[in-house]
Amino acid sequence: MNDKYLKISELNTYIKSLFDENPYLKKVYLRGEISNFKNHSRGHLYFTLKDDTSRISAVMFYSSAVNINFAPEDGMNVLVEGRISCYPAQGTYQIYVDKMEVDGLGNLYLEFEKLKSKLAKEGLFNPEYKKPIPKIPKRIGIITAPTGAAIRDILSTIKRRFPICETILFPALVQGESAAPDIVRQIKEADSGKYDLDVLIVGRGGGSIEDLWAFNEEIVARAIFEARVPIISAVGHEIDFTIADFVADMRAPTPTGAAEMAVPTITEINNLLNSYQIRLNEFTHNLIHKSKLRLTNITSSYILKNPLSLYELKEQKLDNLLDTLNNNITKRLENYTLILNNLTSSYVLKNPLNLFAVKKEQLSFTKKNLYSNINNIILKNTHNYEILVNTLKLVNPLNILDKGYSLVTKDNVVIKSTKDLHKEDIINIKLHEGRLKALVKEVES
Amino acid sequence: MEKSFEDALKELEAIVKELESGNVELDSAIEKYTEAMKLVKHCNDKLNTATEKVNKILTENKELVDFEVSE
Numbered sequence: 458m459n460d461k462y463l464k465i466s467e468l469n470t471y472i473k474s475l476f477d478e479n480p481y482l483k484k485v486y487l488r489g490e491i492s493n494f495k496n497h498s499r500g501h502l503y504f505t506l507k508d509d510t511s512r513i514s515a516v517m518f519y520s521s522a523v524n525i526n527f528a529p530e531d532g533m534n535v536l537v538e539g540r541i542s543c544y545p546a547q548g549t550y551q552i553y554v555d556k557m558e559v560d561g562l563g564n565l566y567l568e569f570e571k572l573k574s575k576l577a578k579e580g581l582f583n584p585e586y587k588k589p590i591p592k593i594p595k596r597i598g599i600i601t602a603p604t605g606a607a608i609r610d611i612l613s614t615i616k617r618r619f620p621i622c623e624t625i626l627f628p629a630l631v632q633g634e635s636a637a638p639d640i641v642r643q644i645k646e647a648d649s650g651k652y653d654l655d656v657l658i659v660g661r662g663g664g665s666i667e668d669l670w671a672f673n674e675e676i677v678a679r680a681i682f683e684a685r686v687p688i689i690s691a692v693g694h695e696i697d698f699t700i701a702d703f704v705a706d707m708r709a710p711t712p713t714g715a716a717e718m719a720v721p722t723i724t725e726i727n728n729l730l731n732s733y734q735i736r737l738n739e740f741t742h743n744l745i746h747k748s749k750l751r752l753t754n755i756t757s758s759y760i761l762k763n764p765l766s767l768y769e770l771k772e773q774k775l776d777n778l779l780d781t782l783n784n785n786i787t788k789r790l791e792n793y794t795l796i797l798n799n800l801t802s803s804y805v806l807k808n809p810l811n812l813f814a815v816k817k818e819q820l821s822f823t824k825k826n827l828y829s830n831i832n833n834i835i836l837k838n839t840h841n842y843e844i845l846v847n848t849l850k851l852v853n854p855l856n857i858l859d860k861g862y863s864l865v866t867k868d869n870v871v872i873k874s875t876k877d878l879h880k881e882d883i884i885n886i887k888l889h890e891g892r893l894k895a896l897v898k899e900v901e902s
Numbered sequence: 903m904e905k906s907f908e909d910a911l912k913e914l915e916a917i918v919k920e921l922e923s924g925n926v927e928l929d930s931a932i933e934k935y936t937e938a939m940k941l942v943k944h945c946n947d948k949l950n951t952a953t954e955k956v957n958k959i960l961t962e963n964k965e966l967v968d969f970e971v972s973e
Contacts, residue, residue, distance in 0.1 A: 593908040603959065609971045612957055620954040626969055627960050646960070726949060729911070733918050734942050740921050741935045748928050 469545035476550060482541040485552060487513075488560055491533045502529065506537065506552065514551035515539075521555050527567055534560035565666055569673050572700055576675070581682045581704050588687040588706045590718060593726065594655030596623040597719050598647040598686065600640060603628040607662040607691070607712040614716035622720050625652055631661035636671035641680040648684040657684065658715045659701065660691030672699035681705055691715030858889040875900050907948050914941040 476482055489506035496502055500519030505512050515537065517525075529535065539554040559567055576582065597615065601607045603626060615622055627643040630636040640659065647657050659681065661669070671677060672692045678700045681688050690705035691712045702708040709715035805812070850856070858864065864887040865872045872878060878900050886893040905913075917938040921931060959969035 591908055593911060595906065595908075603969075604972060612971055616954070621949070623955040624957045625960060625966060626957065643960075646964075723949065726911075726945075730914075730942055730945050730949075733914050733938070736918050736922065737935055737938050737942070740918075741931065744921075744928060744931055 465548070466545060469543060469548050472548075472550075473543035473545055476542045479541075485539060485541055487537050487539075487552065489513075489535065489537070491529055491535055492531050494529060494531050502554075504529070506535075514549055515554050516551055517554040517557060521557075525557050527559055529557065536560050565670065565673075569700070572673065572675055572678070573703065576678055576700065576704065581678065586682070590687050590689065590707050591655045593619075593721060594622055594719060596625065596652065596654050598625050598627060598652060598654040598657040600627045600629050600643045600647060600657065600659045601661050601691075601712070602631045605662060607631075607660060610662075610711070610713040611658060611691070611716045614713050615720050618717065618722040619720035619726075620723070625654070631671060632664070632668050633671075637674035637677050640671055641676050644677075644680040644684055644688075648686050650685075654686050656719050657686045657688045658691055658709075658712070658719060659688055659705070660709070660712050660715060661693070662712060663693035669693050669699055672701040674700075677701055678704045689715045689718055858887065861889070863888045875902055905944065907945060910941050910944050910948075914938055914945065917941070 487506060489508050492505045492507055492512075494502070494504040500522060502515075502517040502522050504515050504517075506515050507513075517539075536558050537552065537554045538556040539552045541550060541552055543550045580586070599608065599611055601611070608626060612624060615624060625647075627647050629643045630639040644657070644659065647654060661672070663669075669692055672690070681690070681701055681704045687706040689707045689709050690699070690701045691709040691714065692699045692701055693711075698708075707718055709718050800806075854864070866885045866887070867878065867882060870877075872884065878884065878897055880897055880900055882897045884895050884897060886895055917934050920926060921934060921938075926934065957969045958966040961967055
């Protein structure tokens, strides 16, 4: 009876067909928290969706997963849309997710962050665009709901602090789908220039993030940024920051706070005026007192009281100057006289012949020198001459002849060898005394 | 055109500061003092004669009508 046992795959395939054929399971919407999130390398997402008591496996294939605009992670609350089917290989059923988005609050929060960073990048929050809030406004515009705590708080605060200020309420929806365009419409109306507003308060009382949402809309932010009237934002209670708060010229934590920023108290102004008056009076009093004192000092000064003393002073000064002048001239004259005297009494000028005597003496000295020099030169040369004559005598060849030698010449050339002579040559022979003319008979070598 | 309260107050503040800086000669100081006292009077008059303003609301027909918060 083997036939009654099914293969597991057969069972699972059958169960899968039950899921797939069920019309209710073809499109299922689920809200839950992500856990066991896995981002497979091929782009498919595997995770578990759970609530307080139950869980279901989920898979989101790459083709659907590319469309989600946030990074899913464990603990995130999400809304998913998909079909339920069975994975026969493991015998589990799971949801095949087609669409997934962040649930509720989380989703709004993401939008908030996105818009905030976008507008910040554009510079809408930059401090240089913040317009100053006038200290003492004559007329204030208010954009909020005509009923409720916000308008009541604003008006009662203004009345208490600065009742002479006019207010104009531009009623607007501050909650729901049409709130944002309504707020924008009233900002533009208030800023049209028809109402001569010094400042504009835009706000509402506190509430949930969804309640405040209009103040996080881009169109509201841009309308606030573009308005020429300075705007104080007053949205919710202190912890709620909205985009409108960032872009407004000033942010008040509450509507009451906005009214306090918008107007001074009348007592403050009175005190300020009084203090100015006191300072002015004190200052002017002091100034006059000081000026009087100066005047008294000046009029009581010695000079003004004794104008003649001015003259006396000058007289004395003139005397001093004259004295100095005289002294100077006398001193100079004395100097010159001294110099002149020195010159005229000099020895040379007094004894001009002395100059001549000196020159004469120099001349005779030079003469003497000249004589002695010439004598020396003559003596020296005479001596040299005698030495030379004696030397010459010693080397005279003719001196040898008186010792018996004779000198043979031919044609006035001295003959020193028989090679210079030939037979029959006529030669001259000089003896110590006399000379001979001889004929060569024979030449022997 | 009449000076706004805030402008008058600003002017007043400027004069007081200028005088207190000590760089003003007597003649012009007295002149400025007179001017400042006029401003003080101007501001005081405005404060004292100003009556409490009635709150207005802009209606759908763009008319300004008196407004009181309904409790």
